Amino acid sequence: MTSEKSYAGWYFLAVCAAIYLIAFIIKPETGLPVIKLFSRIILNVLPVFILIFALLVAVDYLVKPVMLLKYFGKGSGLKAYLLSLLGGIISTGPIYMWYPLMNDLQKKGISNGFLATFLYGRAIKPALIPLMILYFGWIYTIVLSIVMAITAVLQGLLIGMIDRRWRL
Amino acid sequence: MKDKKQLKQAVFKAAKQLWRTFPVLVGAMLLVSLASALIPKEIYAAIFSLNPILDSFIGAFIGSILAGNPVTSYILGGEFLKQGVSLVAVSAFLIAWVTVGIVQLPAESMLLGRRFAFIRNITAFFFAIISAVATALIIGVL
Numbered sequence: 001m002t003s004e005k006s007y008a009g010w011y012f013l014a015v016c017a018a019i020y021l022i023a024f025i026i027k028p029e030t031g032l033p034v035i036k037l038f039s040r041i042i043l044n045v046l047p048v049f050i051l052i053f054a055l056l057v058a059v060d061y062l063v064k065p066v067m068l069l070k071y072f073g074k075g076s077g078l079k080a081y082l083l084s085l086l087g088g089i090i091s092t093g094p095i096y097m098w099y100p101l102m103n104d105l106q107k108k109g110i111s112n113g114f115l116a117t118f119l120y121g122r123a124i125k126p127a128l129i130p131l132m133i134l135y136f137g138w139i140y141t142i143v144l145s146i147v148m149a150i151t152a153v154l155q156g157l158l159i160g161m162i163d164r165r166w167r168l
Numbered sequence: 169m170k171d172k173k174q175l176k177q178a179v180f181k182a183a184k185q186l187w188r189t190f191p192v193l194v195g196a197m198l199l200v201s202l203a204s205a206l207i208p209k210e211i212y213a214a215i216f217s218l219n220p221i222l223d224s225f226i227g228a229f230i231g232s233i234l235a236g237n238p239v240t241s242y243i244l245g246g247e248f249l250k251q252g253v254s255l256v257a258v259s260a261f262l263i264a265w266v267t268v269g270i271v272q273l274p275a276e277s278m279l280l281g282r283r284f285a286f287i288r289n290i291t292a293f294f295f296a297i298i299s300a301v302a303t304a305l306i307i308g309v310l
Contacts, residue, residue: 056182
């Protein structure tokens, strides 16, 4: 995890930039498509970035760690998993945009099982369901969505169990 | 007055936290762009063996290493089905695409902890296969 004074994040960015440069030297024709795709991703995630910022402020201002632990602490039940699943389903944007908020909640003592359920629950995308029906049919879409929702809770329970035993 | 001060502190803290994660997020986006632009989509279909069990692992593996908009996975999954790849394999591919992230693993490790990130991704990989098998079985019964 990155600490306040850690430069690990910047080293990581430098390595990514170096990989890009190497790819560009080896295959110059890929340089422009990568930059175009990168710019498109940046534009797409901007609204999510603002949403995450607002959520971080709201969580810090309104939610106290004691309150969070009461509902999402180590001993919380199935209801908390279902809430995490719902959070994952309604969350938008790429998965990595949610890491800062997850990191904040983790620091406040929330169980890793709920984070795992939230992250798995993101697999169900209500906005994309019509498109999925178009490609795979409505029976498949409904069955897959239900199976993924159950699996999200199961994975959360498993990660929660591992977390309690070996502290992740 | 106290509320205003607390809100100011919350805004400052949130900005500081996002700034700290900024290089990790930009790096992850750069890796996602590289993977999406450099790996030609045509090669995926050729990787499948047309053995449903082996293909479910292959599907989950391809879904794990690729990243990007889920719409791309629907398009690719639809093409795989047309080419005779089993429903189990295509389901494993679709699920792993959104639940396992090898490209995002460095960013996830840095922000959520290495052990959490590894165990979450490994279990998500196997859960993708289990979910795919369960989905195909249910569809077969219906």
